[in-house]
Amino acid sequence: MTKEERDIQRKLKVLRHTEKIGDAGKACRYFGIGRSSFYRWKASFERNGEAGLINAKPIPKNPANQTPPEIVEKVLYLRSKYHLG
Incomplete structure (x- = not known):
């Protein structure tokens, strides 16, 4: 698994967890990421x-x-x- 694939899987894991619990703030604290990053990932x-x-x-x-x-x-x-320069 390449680094890109690991990053994608991690971001998908965060997005799915947020859908499951229904609270972006709790999910961000649990995974240790900023809310702005989460919402940027979600929109993308x-x-x-x-x-x-x-x-x-x-x-x-x-x-x-x-x-x-x-x-x-x-x-x-x-x-x-x-030998110029």
Whole structure:
């Protein structure tokens, strides 16, 4: 079982326990999580199902201001060949 799968199972366990007892505050105290985290998980689960419970990085995969790979390659070539920088 991967780390992502364990995280999803833990979050589902919290959500199911809350449905069973009917009190989010008690469930959060029992599992040691914050209410804001619980409600964020709940909203994400309602929107996207189990896929919404996957931990996602808050940054984009390819930032807009990232230097293009062609330029990085040229710079590295010049630095290695001519010892610039």
